[in-house]
Amino acid sequence: MQIETYISDLLYRYDCVTVPGFGAFLTNRVSAKVHESTHTFYPPKKVLSFNEQLQNNDGLLANYIAEVEKIPYNNALERVSKQVRSIKSYLIEGETIQFDNIGELILNSEGKIVFDPSSHINYLTDAFGLSHFTTDSVVREVHKEKVKELEATTPIAITPEKRSNSNWLKYAAVAVLVLGLGGYFGYNYYNNSIENHNQLAQQEANAQLDAKVQEATFVISNPLPAATLSLEKQSGNYHIVAGAFRIESNSDKKVKQLKARGYKARKIGANRYGLHEVVYASFETRTEAQRALYKIRREHNRDAWLLIKKLD
Structure with missing residues (x-):
């Protein structure tokens, strides 16, 4: 052995x-x-x-x-x-x-x-x-520091001219101010756009990973035999999940199968991925749920898992 x-x-x-x-x-x-x-x-x-x-x-x-x-x-x-x-x-x-x-x-x-x-x-x-x-290391360029260095080494000096050119000087000063503000806000807008893009991409990647993990099936040789377990409580925020199904009729079949084995199975609605979740039972405390989960994994379904969710 x-x-x-x-x-x-x-x-x-x-x-x-x-x-x-x-x-x-x-x-x-x-x-x-x-x-x-x-x-x-x-x-x-x-x-x-x-x-x-x-x-x-x-x-x-x-x-x-x-x-x-x-x-x-x-x-x-x-x-x-x-x-x-x-x-x-x-x-x-x-x-x-x-x-x-x-x-x-x-x-x-x-x-x-x-x-x-x-x-x-x-x-x-x-x-x-x-x-x-x-992956390769990420090198970030800090444009603000370069702008400050340029401003320090290249000051703008305005020489007084004749009265007839005063309007032109005013327009030039305004133009310099507008260009400076435009560059500053444009840079901030660019940084914010990049940050928002990264956040959305990260959220999408996490969602795809969560979906793959929820839908994955872990096959281990020598599966444990099924057994009958009677769980009474059906209220609480701790749920032992038996499976999640994209087609709702399949979740109904799962509930019937589990009830036939003696479980107090039920549906608790669709999750954020649109999958209809079926649970063995719900509990008021984590201790009760964890104890029942160990028994279900040992005697019926090794892929059962604990969901903490407040139902409406």
Whole structure:
């Protein structure tokens, strides 16, 4: 049995996967970053860590193995214990344990397990399909400073002339003033236009990214079997989303399917992308919603997610 395969599957759905008698693999979400020197943009991701102190069995790993391999729970737990004993014996002998898609484990001089996480896989499903990229640095020209330098080195001097030319001098002075104001406001208008354009382009890019993430389907082998869950509360701002459908009749079918399984499913309207959202249930508190979400992900739909939205 390759225990790392089951651990990897569960890390997509849970923030903590405990291996009884060995330790726990934890994930922590970090935001997107920009490397200032290389100008490389990195998408958001889940960072892996290992805590040797968390060894109590929470039933998650053994239950998942039992369901996938169609064996009793106690047999699955015994298999995990047997592999843990084998891993510990290799570590004591100075071997490096390699878990595919997770990282490397080694024993240090103090007898503690040191974990080096893998960097080539991202367990954050919200960032599916995103990868890092490098761009050229942006060089901005400050035109105002150049104008000030020119004005300082090239002053405008007006020499008094004959009375008959006074009108011409007035017009010239007005023209200089108009040109100066026109250049200043024109420059501000240009800057504002560029800023507005960038903001609109950014908003459009974000909208497209959000739409792709909402419509994406994350397929993981060994899907969990369906189960029946009865959720009573249908009020509150915390909703467990089962799916979003462009065609409303499909959302109606989804509601009927979920109700047939015992869920208090309903539609909560269309989102900003015009997709009709179907939820398993709604809750008053985040704690209740999070507890129900974990159970639904484990027993029915690993792609269910929590929506915080105040309904009209």
